[in-house]
Amino acid sequence: MHIIKVGFNHQIAPLAIREKLSFSESELETAMRKLNDQYQMKENVIISTCNRTELFALVHNAQEGLASIKQFLLDWFKEDKDEIAPYLQHLKGDEAIKHLYKLAVGLDSLVIGETQILGQVRDAFLTAQQIRATGKIFNELFKRVITFAKRAHRETKISEQAVSISYVAVELAKKIFGDITDKHVVILGAGEMGELALKNLQGSGVTNITVVNRTLERAEKLAHTFHAKAVHMGQLLHVLTDADMLISSTSSTTSILNKESIQSIQKLRKGNPLFLIDIAVPRDIDSDVAKLDNVFLYDMDDLHGVVEQNLETRKRAATMIEAQLVDELCAFKNWVAMLDAVPIMRALREKSIAIQERTLESVYRKMQI
Numbered sequence: 001m002h003i004i005k006v007g008f009n010h011q012i013a014p015l016a017i018r019e020k021l022s023f024s025e026s027e028l029e030t031a032m033r034k035l036n037d038q039y040q041m042k043e044n045v046i047i048s049t050c051n052r053t054e055l056f057a058l059v060h061n062a063q064e065g066l067a068s069i070k071q072f073l074l075d076w077f078k079e080d081k082d083e084i085a086p087y088l089q090h091l092k093g094d095e096a097i098k099h100l101y102k103l104a105v106g107l108d109s110l111v112i113g114e115t116q117i118l119g120q121v122r123d124a125f126l127t128a129q130q131i132r133a134t135g136k137i138f139n140e141l142f143k144r145v146i147t148f149a150k151r152a153h154r155e156t157k158i159s160e161q162a163v164s165i166s167y168v169a170v171e172l173a174k175k176i177f178g179d180i181t182d183k184h185v186v187i188l189g190a191g192e193m194g195e196l197a198l199k200n201l202q203g204s205g206v207t208n209i210t211v212v213n214r215t216l217e218r219a220e221k222l223a224h225t226f227h228a229k230a231v232h233m234g235q236l237l238h239v240l241t242d243a244d245m246l247i248s249s250t251s252s253t254t255s256i257l258n259k260e261s262i263q264s265i266q267k268l269r270k271g272n273p274l275f276l277i278d279i280a281v282p283r284d285i286d287s288d289v290a291k292l293d294n295v296f297l298y299d300m301d302d303l304h305g306v307v308e309q310n311l312e313t314r315k316r317a318a319t320m321i322e323a324q325l326v327d328e329l330c331a332f333k334n335w336v337a338m339l340d341a342v343p344i345m346r347a348l349r350e351k352s353i354a355i356q357e358r359t360l361e362s363v364y365r366k367m368q369i
Contacts, residue, residue, distance in 0.1 A: 002059050004062055004066055005055065006054070006088060007047075007054030008052060008054070010052065011108075012089055018053065020077060021084070029127060032127070032128050035057065035069070039072045040060075041069075042137075043057065043128075043133065044058070044128065044133050044134070044138075045125055046124060047103070047124045055073075057069060058137050058138060070088065100142075101145055101325050101328060104117065104121045104146060104149035105318075106153075107321065107322070113318070118150070121142070121146065125146070136339070140335060141332060144328065144331075148324075156320055157313050157314065157317050166199075166200050167200050169277040169279060170197065170201055170204055172277065173245050176273070180201075180204060184245075185206055185245045186240060187209060187212065187222075187247050187249075188250060189248060189249040190211055190215070190221070191251065193280075194249050197249070198228065202226055210223075210231060211223040212230075212235070212236050213230075213250075219232070236257075242269075244272070245274070248276070248279065248280055249280050252280070253282060256284045258285075258288065258289065262295060263292060273295070274295050278299045279299075279300055283299055
């Protein structure tokens with residue numbers, strides 16, 4: 001028996017290809033059943049996300065199995081072979097198993113150590129197990145992989161250090177304020193970065209959020225998604241009079257806030273600290289603002305330094321995890337070897353018992369004489 005992997009991921013296939021070659025959640029059960037029933041896979045699990053479509057299978061013959069999966073993909077997606085072939089990655093044996101471990105931990109992700117992929121691997125396995133697309137080998141392998149990934153995240157800093165600008169911004173806010181769940185946060189700009197900041201804030205328990213944008217309709221649309229408030233840019237200073245933090249990410253080519261504008265609301269703020277995070281390029285907030293009392297200003301350079309430092313921490317953790325994979329692979333291969341040995345051991349034991357019984361019978365006959 002051989003374990004193989006065939007698929008595409010963000011490292012080798014552009015988005016245009018990945019979009020064409022992904023399975024919807026409703027298709028997965030049918031696809032995995034079809035692989036076993038019509039394409040001669042003994043066991044299989046399909047993992048399909050926005051960044052990858054990867055098929056893991058247990059087969060009798062590695063080369064025939066790889067060819068069958070490639071044909072399955074061509075048949076399923078109705079795509080030209082020449083268009084798919086340059087982006088296909090195939091692995092077998094130890095390399096396929098090691099890839100699955102690295103995938104679950106997040107070592108193969110766009111963001112090293114991200115935890116979402118572990119949930120996706122687990123869900124794919126549970127679906128496969130439920131429809132009996134897996135058997136003894138994959139049930140054991142995937143349980144070991146999921147357990148190892150959980151332990152790796154728990155025992156290392158692979159997922160603890162923030163590596164996105166918006167997430168770092170929120171983490172910095174926590175360091176300044178401690179508990180931010182009761183803080184009023186203003187999001188200036190309703191684009192992608194503003195949306196990511198909103199997601200991270202809500203994930204940290206913040207509920208009092210106001211979205212500010214030049215186009216009120218866009219602000220309202222984003223705010224509605226996250227149950228936040230929305231106001232027009234003209235009300236920015238008014239909103240800032242009782243805000244604790246501002247995250248700014250507009251596409252403006254000129255600064256929106258300067259020392260004078262913030263100074264004009266200082267009395268109304270009564271000395272309460274104001275935390276400003278400017279993740280716009282060019283900057284939305286003049287650097288002179290940082291000279292004001294009780295105002296804390298961070299720009300992209302400040303945050304990038306934290307991101308790079310955190311990435312290095314994750315990379316060091318990744319190196320530690322890779323070293324642990326050696327023992328994991330050996331343990332799984334030993335388990336598989338024991339499976340092969342069990343029938344032989346059983347046969348030897350049965351033969352030994354039979355010999356003992358014949359010997360005893362011979363002894364009893366002689367004793368009766």
